[in-house]
Amino acid sequence: MSQSSSVSRTSPLCPRSMVEPQFLSDHVDHYFRERVEKTWNGGHIMHGRTPGPDGILMVTNDYLDMANHPEVIQAQIDGLRGSDNTVVMSGVYLHGDSPQIHLERRMARWMRMESSLLCQSGYAANVGLIQAIGAPGTPVYVDMFAHASLWEGVRSAGLEWKPFRHNDPSHLETMIERNGPGIVVMDSIYSTTGSIAPLEGLVEVANRHGCVTIVDESHSLGTHGDQGRGLVAGLGLESKVHFVTASLAKAFAGRAGLIACSERLRQFIKFNSFPAIFSSSLLPHDISGLARTLDLIKAADVERERLHANAAYLRRHLDALGYNVDSGEAQMIALEAGPEQSTIVLRDALESRGVFGSVFCAPATATKRSLIRLSVNCNHTYSQINRVIEVCEEIRDEVDLANWPSTRRGGKQQSIRAAAAEAA
Known part of the structure; x- marks a missing residue:
């Protein structure tokens, strides 16, 4: 075999690429076939829409807003x-x-x-x-x-x-x-x-x-x-x-x-x-x-107080809407849809309305316990948080919240029905 026959053409930015040995090719093919194609329908669970200028970003770990200080x-x-x-x-x-x-x-x-x-x-x-x-x-x-x-x-x-x-x-x-x-x-x-x-x-x-x-x-x-x-x-x-x-x-x-x-x-x-x-x-x-x-x-006592107040406010309202959120004082709140296909539906429902959280899936979670994590920041305004709450209320039927495994574990179906009846 000549040297030229052992490489393949790709993009202009990377014109030549080594042929993959079969064991590597099989391993990588399994990922694209089983996860990307079958589970994610050809997309990627981590990459949905690009946030617009009015998007509410709840993805950063910079809880006290220090990165740009x-x-x-x-x-x-x-x-x-x-x-x-x-x-x-x-x-x-x-x-x-x-x-x-x-x-x-x-x-x-x-x-x-x-x-x-x-x-x-x-x-x-x-x-x-x-x-x-x-x-x-x-x-x-x-x-x-x-x-x-x-x-x-x-x-x-x-x-x-x-x-x-x-x-x-x-x-x-x-x-x-x-x-x-x-x-x-x-x-x-x-x-x-x-x-x-x-x-x-x-x-x-x-x-x-x-x-x-x-x-x-x-x-x-x-x-x-x-x-x-x-x-x-x-x-x-x-x-x-x-x-x-x-x-x-x-x-x-x-x-x-x-x-x-x-x-x-x-x-x-x-x-x-x-x-x-x-x-x-x-x-x-x-x-x-x-x-x-x-x-x-x-010296950031004011920022910490605002961070915890924001997190408590969002958690309390999500709980009232029937989401099985952890009761605690942390600034991260998980919406656990369960199977990855359900998390993609949740991601798209949130992002289409301008709310962006972080997708967590295997290997960061168990295979059937994927979720969207909302990370609260000390500088999120109550207007932004209220919008997140409104969106989470709007999408409950669209994402089939009542049938999420986390909803069933938390016995939340009744509260979802009661909240829906009250809204009607």
Whole structure:
């Protein structure tokens, strides 16, 4: 076979492409055939309409509206201009009084932890942490709704996960009694549904049985607790939790991850976590932006109050309309349509009326529990939120709300019929 016969023509931007080996072709074909064609009818579940200028966007994790804050932008600009001696290298080489280490100390003090370690992302933080501390044979007890990065950390460590029922301390205890002490892993606020973990009960069980505890605070750091310190500090659990992790791409609106723990454990993780060893450290302008954001988040009580008021208002009205939304104080509200085809119908119904949420489907959710997540922002107006409520009322029959699995689980059919009768 000549060299020219082993490639195929594609687009002008990519004129030549290698022929795929059969095993790769079969694997990719299965995705396009089973998901794109059969389940999504040739489109993509994640990509619906493009928002117009009047679209109500409920997709961002920037809950406190920090990404475009002029002081954060200026801090990043100053960081770029003052970085003429930038050295790009792995964080294992950082020592002394570098800006990153200074920020790590500030973050730890704010969270009421002894020390902290900044890394490239929340995903890298969770994977690297469990990979580093997971001694062979250690059982890892993972909440069934825990973030994918925590599950991947268990796999990276070569350990066996022991799932426990979502937010269920008694089932966690049963699992530990059956399998012995290990690592207990949970989120404080779960990103898909917005449910809040019963941290006090879970941590008490873990500590009583001699386990290590990891709490991912990605969606509560900055938004919950005094000065936004998170739920671990807010509940006074900082001396009872070994590790607090977080993505700083949520309320901090940056590009980084964090592990807060003791100084001894920080030193161990820094030199044993593969993502920490084999990735470059954060750049100076990232550090500058995050440092200024920390100052602003500490003082953002008004924004936090407005965020929680917006979320409570929307949740209360959606519940009254018959949507089975989680009862809690999180800024994420899930509309769980169930099968992916039903979620596409929901997506299109919302977007055709100018409301845009985030689609969550496998592998982020179970196959039959896909959903649209509405993420509330502190600067959403009541006019916008009322419009979202109006739309969700309008579309109930169109999306077949009464027959969603989540509706049946929550026993909501009766409230839907009552609300419809009242509207009529």
